[in-house]
Amino acid sequence: MITRKLSRRDTLKIGGVAAGAALLPTGFAANAQDEVTLTFWSGTYTFQDPTDKTKDKSEFYIYQAIDRFQVANPGIKVELENLAQDPTMFVKYRTASVASNGPDIASMWSGTYFLSLKDFIEPIATYFTPEEKARILGWEAVVENFDPNSPDIYGVPSGSDGTVCFFYNKELMAEVGVDPATNWPTDFEGFVSLLEQIKTAGTTPLGLESYGYLWHILMYWIAQTVGGSAGIGELGNGTRKFNDPVLVDIVAKWQGLTAYSAEGAESMQISDSEQLLLNNESVLTTGGIWIANDTRPVMGDNLGMIKIPNFSTDAPIQNGGIGGPGHALFVSNYSEHKAEAVAFIKFLMSPEEQVFKAQSGQSTLLNVTDVDGTQYYVDELLKTQQTWSNEPSTIFWPDNTLPADLTTEINAQGQLVWTGQISAEEFLSALDAKRDELLGA
Amino acid sequence: MSATNSPAPGMRDPNRESRVTMGERESRPVFTRPQPKISLKRREQITGLLSILPAFLLVGIVVWWPIARSFRYSFTDWNGAKANWIGLDNYRNIFERGDFWTPLKTNFVFFLSIPGILLISLVVSVLLFEETPGWRFFRSVYYIPTILSTAIVGMLMRVMFSPRGAVNGLLKAAGFDGLSRNWLGTTSTAFVVLIFIFYWQTLGQGVLIFLSGLASISTDLIEAARLDGANWWQRLTQILIPLLMPTIGFFFIFNAVYCFVGLFALVYTVTNGGPGFSTTPIDLLIYRKAFESGDLGYASALSVMLFIIVLFISAVQLRFFDRRSTE
Numbered sequence: 001m002i003t004r005k006l007s008r009r010d011t012l013k014i015g016g017v018a019a020g021a022a023l024l025p026t027g028f029a030a031n032a033q034d035e036v037t038l039t040f041w042s043g044t045y046t047f048q049d050p051t052d053k054t055k056d057k058s059e060f061y062i063y064q065a066i067d068r069f070q071v072a073n074p075g076i077k078v079e080l081e082n083l084a085q086d087p088t089m090f091v092k093y094r095t096a097s098v099a100s101n102g103p104d105i106a107s108m109w110s111g112t113y114f115l116s117l118k119d120f121i122e123p124i125a126t127y128f129t130p131e132e133k134a135r136i137l138g139w140e141a142v143v144e145n146f147d148p149n150s151p152d153i154y155g156v157p158s159g160s161d162g163t164v165c166f167f168y169n170k171e172l173m174a175e176v177g178v179d180p181a182t183n184w185p186t187d188f189e190g191f192v193s194l195l196e197q198i199k200t201a202g203t204t205p206l207g208l209e210s211y212g213y214l215w216h217i218l219m220y221w222i223a224q225t226v227g228g229s230a231g232i233g234e235l236g237n238g239t240r241k242f243n244d245p246v247l248v249d250i251v252a253k254w255q256g257l258t259a260y261s262a263e264g265a266e267s268m269q270i271s272d273s274e275q276l277l278l279n280n281e282s283v284l285t286t287g288g289i290w291i292a293n294d295t296r297p298v299m300g301d302n303l304g305m306i307k308i309p310n311f312s313t314d315a316p317i318q319n320g321g322i323g324g325p326g327h328a329l330f331v332s333n334y335s336e337h338k339a340e341a342v343a344f345i346k347f348l349m350s351p352e353e354q355v356f357k358a359q360s361g362q363s364t365l366l367n368v369t370d371v372d373g374t375q376y377y378v379d380e381l382l383k384t385q386q387t388w389s390n391e392p393s394t395i396f397w398p399d400n401t402l403p404a405d406l407t408t409e410i411n412a413q414g415q416l417v418w419t420g421q422i423s424a425e426e427f428l429s430a431l432d433a434k435r436d437e438l439l440g441a
Numbered sequence: 442m443s444a445t446n447s448p449a450p451g452m453r454d455p456n457r458e459s460r461v462t463m464g465e466r467e468s469r470p471v472f473t474r475p476q477p478k479i480s481l482k483r484r485e486q487i488t489g490l491l492s493i494l495p496a497f498l499l500v501g502i503v504v505w506w507p508i509a510r511s512f513r514y515s516f517t518d519w520n521g522a523k524a525n526w527i528g529l530d531n532y533r534n535i536f537e538r539g540d541f542w543t544p545l546k547t548n549f550v551f552f553l554s555i556p557g558i559l560l561i562s563l564v565v566s567v568l569l570f571e572e573t574p575g576w577r578f579f580r581s582v583y584y585i586p587t588i589l590s591t592a593i594v595g596m597l598m599r600v601m602f603s604p605r606g607a608v609n610g611l612l613k614a615a616g617f618d619g620l621s622r623n624w625l626g627t628t629s630t631a632f633v634v635l636i637f638i639f640y641w642q643t644l645g646q647g648v649l650i651f652l653s654g655l656a657s658i659s660t661d662l663i664e665a666a667r668l669d670g671a672n673w674w675q676r677l678t679q680i681l682i683p684l685l686m687p688t689i690g691f692f693f694i695f696n697a698v699y700c701f702v703g704l705f706a707l708v709y710t711v712t713n714g715g716p717g718f719s720t721t722p723i724d725l726l727i728y729r730k731a732f733e734s735g736d737l738g739y740a741s742a743l744s745v746m747l748f749i750i751v752l753f754i755s756a757v758q759l760r761f762f763d764r765r766s767t768e
Contacts, residue, residue: 087733090733091732091733094521094732094735095732097521097522098521098522098737116734116735117735119520119521119522119523120521120522262604262605263604263605263623263626264603264604264605264623264625264626266626266715266716267599267603267625267626267712267713267715268603272603404733404734404735405734408729408733408734412714412715412716412717412718413717415626415715415716415717416716416717419623419626419627419716421627421628421716421717437538
């Protein structure tokens with residue numbers, strides 16, 4: 001073993017280096033205190049092109065918006081994390097929030113989905129002036145019980161999904177001699193007749209995915225029959241029963257659509273249903289503006305858009321669809337930078353940014369009164385969707401209206417009734433039972 | 442001086458002075474080793490405890506503390522933000538709501554499938570041990586699924602068994618159109634797919650375990666049985682299996698625990714608990730209640746119930762296999 005005695009000079013040198021090293025982190029911390037970093041979890045803004053995964057992130061609106069915000073606000077940095085655009089984003093947020101380890105700002109689906117997280121969300125009413133509030137539409141989607149006058153506002157409605165409809169292959173539709181623009185069915189029987197025509201011509205009529213087969217079609221028909229969001233609310237609070245002969249008839253007839261649908265709709269991903277449309281393996285699929293954004297680059301003018309046929313000409317709501325302000329921006333109540341977080345939200349909702357968003361054609365449609373999106377959208381389909389979204393026949397998302405556990409039950413039982421493992425009555429009875437259990441009846 | 446004739450510490454020991462001269466005696470101090478305050482045995486005990494203390498603390502913080510907290514939260518309506526004491530309400534709801542029994546049934550379906558994979562693993566292990574032609578190749582091939590991530594395997598299998606997937610494609614190409622179906626769309630076929638994947642991933646682990654067990658068995662015993670006229674099946678059932686009982690017990694208990702606490706990744710990626718809730722195991726139900734519904738108190742109660750069930754089943758199996766091993 002080599003031993004060496006430290007001289008006084010060596011000791012002083014080592015001590016100086018150690019002291020300097022100890023002070024380094026504090027120096028970095030001091031610099032870090034000058035800059036605020038906001039974490040932003042986005043479950044709604046477009047961040048990739050499913051038909052071209054090589055696109056750089058700078059080509060997407062939300063990244064451009066963040067850059068503009070950072071330039072306008074030196075000292076504030078926004079770190080974006082993109083979430084899967086499905087219910088798992090709420091699971092991730094809840095899990096992180098239990099440990100107060102979630103984001104400062106999040107963008108997710110509105111209504112009961114995000115209201116179930118309200119224990120972790122900062123009430124936002126006091127951050128907005130009446131004028132700022134008045135220019136944004138859709139506040140009922142971010143308050144409890146959907147009361148637009150409620151002071152308990154938990155988020156900012158950040159855009160409209162337009163109206164869910166059918167997207168179709170114009171060429172394949174023309175081959176069977178159907179022009180939806182001039183000759184579209186007005187009830188269920190007419191719709192089935194059209195599907196039969198397509199099937200006879202040798203193509204699968206419907207390419208549906210695991211959300212759309214149930215919520216875009218069945219729940220739309222139920223919603224238009226019970227009078228829209230109010231009726232859906234009655235189903236959720238027990239005022240109206242699911243197991244009603246009128247609704248049983250709707251479900252039973254909807255079950256018949258399996259004969260005209262690509263197999264496996266109850267578990268198919270959106271990307272798979274889009275592929276069926278893109279590959280001419282199906283003629284129709286359901287969805288909103290995201291379908292137009294995803295498939296337009298490939299299908300071009302061959303992509304058509306038409307509203308889902310009414311179930312019956314007697315339904316109180318005609319020629320509509322589900323949709324509306326399905327997205328919200330909100331701030332976590334454990335955020336250490338609430339003021340900056342709200343500033344970022346206000347920036348995204350500002351007239352200037354709404355214009356940029358409309359011009360990009362990405363993400364959601366506009367929901368502000370001082371910018372007319374139809375002046376800026378490049379795609380004609382988006383202009384049509386913006387017009388549709390403002391119509392009273394657009395019914396707010398039923399799954400955003402009903403309690404989350406009831407929505408889960410509908411998703412689960414829907415798989416069984418679609419594949420014929422349970423009857424329409426059994427399906428609706430199960431929903432009544434679950435609703436009653438949640439209400440504590 | 443003491444009764445033992447040993448000098449007190451620091452005192453002179455006259456026995457050691459016998460060869461020292463008078464002059465040296467005057468100038469050189471003599472010391473005796475002081476008696477230790479703690480005995481050697483005690484010191485070793487303390488050293489041992491201090492050595493395991495860091496690992497013990499780590500396990501306590503990472504494992505036992507969360508278990509204790511789950512137990513406490515099972516008596517509350519904890520939603521992640523607030524927790525109010527509600528007594529036994531969560532446990533009462535578990536039995537009254539009825540949504541506990543279907544997941545338990547799912548776990549038991551997997552549990553009851555363990556003998557099948559056990560037998561397959563045993564047969565394959567014996568064949569490999571006897572070095573049948575190609576044994577080196579097959580030994581690697583059988584182990585590859587075991588090292589793959591369950592989530593990746595699940596996603597792959599979901600695509601393969603989808604209505605337009607490779608399995609139906611192969612069946613149609615081979616002329617078996619009647620066998621092609623929506624594998625994940627009905628409960629019975631969904632279970633077939635899940636059990637197939639469970640077997641596929643467990644085979645390698647079983648082969649590894651049983652090969653190591655077989656390596657401890659004397660080949661003279663097997664040779665003697667062969668010379669006595671025992672065929673392959675007789676050697677397997679009357680010699681190898683009895684001797685492998687401890688190994689079989691380990692395999693069974695290991696996979697039994699997996700069937701109750703390890704199915705989440707597989708089921709979530711393949712069927713997501715569907716169709717309906719028919720393939721939802723208890724751990725997926727716990728996840729749903731905790732993180733999708735936000736009912737963490739209820740989920741904690743479910744976790745406690747699962748803990749008790751696994752504890753009971755493990756205890757029964759340990760007793761069973763201990764007895765078999767002794768016999």
